[in-house]
Amino acid sequence: MNNQIKQLKEQLCWASQEIYQRNLVNVGEGNISVRVNGKKEMVITPSRNDYRKPIPEDMVHLTLSGKIIEGNKKPSSESSLHRVFYNARSNVNCIIHTHSPYTSSLSIQHKGIPVIFEEMLIFLGGSVPCAKYAMSGTAKLGKNALETMGNQNAVILANHGSLVVGKTMEYCVNITQLIEKMAKIYVLANYSSDIKKIPEEKQVDFRLRFVDEFSTV
Numbered sequence: 776m777n778n779q780i781k782q783l784k785e786q787l788c789w790a791s792q793e794i795y796q797r798n799l800v801n802v803g804e805g806n807i808s809v810r811v812n813g814k815k816e817m818v819i820t821p822s823r824n825d826y827r828k829p830i831p832e833d834m835v836h837l838t839l840s841g842k843i844i845e846g847n848k849k850p851s852s853e854s855s856l857h858r859v860f861y862n863a864r865s866n867v868n869c870i871i872h873t874h875s876p877y878t879s880s881l882s883i884q885h886k887g888i889p890v891i892f893e894e895m896l897i898f899l900g901g902s903v904p905c906a907k908y909a910m911s912g913t914a915k916l917g918k919n920a921l922e923t924m925g926n927q928n929a930v931i932l933a934n935h936g937s938l939v940v941g942k943t944m945e946y947c948v949n950i951t952q953l954i955e956k957m958a959k960i961y962v963l964a965n966y967s968s969d970i971k972k973i974p975e976e977k978q979v980d981f982r983l984r985f986v987d988e989f990s991t992v
């Protein structure tokens with residue numbers, strides 16, 4: 776294993792523990808991957824990833840066509856979801872998928888999150904839409920997610936959870952948490968009143984900041 780792959784595996788271990796400590800994932804669900812720079816390859820967490828004590832040796836190195844290059848364990852069953860994005864978007868370097876509870880509660884209503892906070896415009900480029908249902912483990916899940924994501928960096932997967940793509944792992948970790956917080960606020964607010972969105976004309980400047988810094992298109 777060369778140094779570059781070793782570092783990427785360590786990055787997956789770091790992100791695994793981060794999202795576990797932030798209560799965004801339970802052991803055995805969700806998945807994280809990273810692109811191997813300059814190659815048609817990625818490294819992904821294994822099936823039933825142990826987020827509490829991940830070890831680099833458990834991470835699986837694959838080609839973007841799905842062939843295993845190296846790994847002691849089975850790759851995550853959502854590998855094809857990740858491959859769809861790396862193949863379609865050259866600026867996506869990292870991906871995180873979770874079943875965090877508030878985001879998942881919107882997913883079972885097939886609902887996205889409208890633009891309710893400015894952070895959503897700056898970091899995500901706008902709302903978080905909900906993609907059409909497709910069975911987990913299928914390439915169709917990735918296709919629906921890619922189509923629905925548009926020019927932005929996140930979607931909710933119907934009856935499933937969240938998907939965030941980005942240029943860096945730190946961004947994906949933070950944005951997975953941001954989406955869960957926005958989902959929580961939105962779900963809680965829905966119990967008592969109608970939701971006021973940020974007016975369209977006020978959204979433009981924030982969106983430009985997203986395009987400058989975080990866009991992966």
Ligand SMILES: [Zn+2]
Binds near residue numbers: 804872936
């Ligand atoms: Zn999942």
